[in-house]
Amino acid sequence: xxxxxxxxxxxxxxxxxxxxxxxxxxxxxxxxxxxxxxxxxxxxxxxxxxxxxxxxxxxxxxxxxxxxxxxxxxxxxxxxxxxxxxxxxxxxxxxxxxxxxxxxxxxxxxxxxxxxxxxxxxxxxxxxxxxxxxxxxxxxxxxxxxxxxxxxxxxxxxxxxxxxxxxxxxxxxxxxxxxxxxxxxxxxxxxxxxxxxxxxxxxxxxxxxxxxxxxxxxxxxxxxxxxxxxxxxxxxxxxxxxxxxxxxxxxxxxxxxxxxxxxxxxxxxxxxxxxxxxxxxxx
Numbered sequence: 001x002x003x004x005x006x007x008x009x010x011x012x013x014x015x016x017x018x019x020x021x022x023x024x025x026x027x028x029x030x031x032x033x034x035x036x037x038x039x040x041x042x043x044x045x046x047x048x049x050x051x052x053x054x055x056x057x058x059x060x061x062x063x064x065x066x067x068x069x070x071x072x073x074x075x076x077x078x079x080x081x082x083x084x085x086x087x088x089x090x091x092x093x094x095x096x097x098x099x100x101x102x103x104x105x106x107x108x109x110x111x112x113x114x115x116x117x118x119x120x121x122x123x124x125x126x127x128x129x130x131x132x133x134x135x136x137x138x139x140x141x142x143x144x145x146x147x148x149x150x151x152x153x154x155x156x157x158x159x160x161x162x163x164x165x166x167x168x169x170x171x172x173x174x175x176x177x178x179x180x181x182x183x184x185x186x187x188x189x190x191x192x193x194x195x196x197x198x199x200x201x202x203x204x205x206x207x208x209x210x211x212x213x214x215x216x217x218x219x220x221x222x223x224x225x226x227x228x229x230x231x232x233x234x235x236x237x238x239x240x241x242x243x244x245x246x247x248x249x250x251x252x253x254x255x256x257x258x259x260x261x262x263x264x265x266x267x268x269x270x271x272x273x274x275x276x277x278x279x280x281x282x283x
Contacts, residue, residue, distance in 0.1 A: 006045045006118055007032065015115055016043065023131065028187065033123060033131075041112065044119040046091050046187070091117055094187040097164060104162040105240065106155045107182045124175045124182050132182065135212065136171035145216035152181050152209050153225050153244055156202070160233055161240050164189045165198045169205035171212040192233070199230055224248045 003011065003019055010016045018035040023042060025031070032043045091114055098111040098121065110122040124132040140148070152174065159166060166173070166189055173185040192198045206226035214221040223246035231248060232238040 004030075004032065004045065006116075007034070007043060010043070010115055010118060010120075013115075015113075015120065016041075019043075026185075028185075034120070036112075036120070040123050041120055042109075042123045044121065046087075046117045046119070048087070087117070090187055091119065093189060094119060094185075097186040097189040100162055100164065101159060101183070101186075104158045106158050106162075107180070108186070109182065109184060124177055124184075127178050132175040132177040134172055135174040135176055135181065138176050140216050142217040145213040146220065148176075148181055149209060149213040149217070149220055150244075152183075152213075153206070153229075153246075155181070155183055156206060156209075156225075157229060157238060157242055157244070158240055159183075159189075160192055160202070160229060161238060163192050165192050165195070165202045166205050167201045170208040202226055202230060220246075 001019060001021055007016065007019055011019070016034040016036050020033040020035060020040065023031040023033050027047075029044045029046045032045065034041055034043045095111050095114045098108050101108050102110065109124055112120040112122075114120075126132055152169075156166070156169075166183065166186065168185060168188050169183070173183070175182040175184055190198050190201060192202075195201075203226040206229070210220050210223060210225070225244060225246050227248045228244055228246065229238065232242060
């Protein structure tokens, strides 16, 4: 195949030895399979800001710390240098999140480094070496859906304990190999303590997962994991080994109308995104 322009420098420098083919193209990046020595990995080539269709990016970047004061000022002013630094910050956020979450016990692809806007990482495959499918392409029994949903909720807890909310968790950002779910796509991951949208993003992430797995196990649609997880987090009681129930005590007898509306909006928002992604695939 014709070598993509962004991958040629990595070939020249020996970071990768061969570009095998394009794996997928999404709203923020194009992913290729590449050979590095004897291993097949993937190269995620981030799209430039003007070519990305990731909406409300500023909400995700809120609260991200930039240690270099000159870089921070340039990013605030929106200068050419500042835009370049903002792009690097966006891309490096995924590398940082992958290392952080792997250490926290979340199953994510192993990163090997980011080189001029190209992230080299593990290619997730099944035991036969086939590329693992996205969750949205997988059907399952009710029993399997309940089991995998519990695993993903545990990962949500581990992420929050590590200070992160995924922010864009859906059936499109979870792979499934022979050992269960693998979380992917983290450049938009937000700082749970510094981002004012963290709670609503976590609610949306959890609602997306309930909506998808609920197709196979409808009882999951009535769970309240987002409220339970966030309440424990706010009270300082959320731990990596916390056992969730999917229920929350409402002893005051009052209905949480705002919470219900937020979950409904989250599901509708994700359905709109799903349709947009399907339309992009058809194109």
